[in-house]
Amino acid sequence: MCGRFCLTTPLATLAPRLGAPLPPGLAHHYAPRIQVRPGEPLLALRQEHGRDEVALMLWGLLPDWVKDPAGANRSINARAETVDQKPSFRGAWRHRRCLLPADGFYEWSGAGAGRRPWLIRRQGGAPFWLGGLWERWIGADGSELESCCVLTTAPNALLAPIHQRMPVIIPDGLEQAWMAPCDGPELRALAPLMEPWDPAGWEARPQGGPLELTV
Structure with a gap:
């Protein structure tokens, strides 16, 4: 899953x-x-x-057919392998795909007291x-309430351990293809974008200290 990410890029660069x-x-409060x-609210394109x-959206997808949002389950992730099958995600998968800017994300390895967070990012932090x-x-x-979730997939060689x-x-360069509403063959053509990505140029750094207290 992806339950934490970071966005430390200055707004002038972003x-x-x-x-x-x-x-x-946003320029005043970013x-x-x-x-x-x-x-939490996050930026989405x-x-x-x-x-x-x-737009600013809450992280935790609330399906449009939910009657009472107060007690509804809000998914923070959707599995790429089944996103076209699950009632909570099918409509959004066809018509409401988005891009969430980030410059790193966190995953945890181990179990219990031995859990350890790792920061995964591009080398150089882009x-x-x-x-x-x-x-x-x-x-x-x-x-109205706008919300979102992050798609997840199988790990690549960097993340598997x-x-x-x-x-x-x-x-980069496939933003429009990803966001444009589509169906049928065009939608199926997006499947390769959800496969494990090439880890070349990426790094995984072990973290410690206060970050471990927020799991």
């Missing part, structure tokens, strides 16, 4: 990569985060009505895209 208008007030946790948009899904829940009173899953990473 904004051109996003390539779309920022949400109102701060680099060593840990982004489930339930999506396509809606044929236009790219940057940002990248986590592949995600998003939903818009609308209440009976017209209230650490964890049995890892997030889907969407390569």
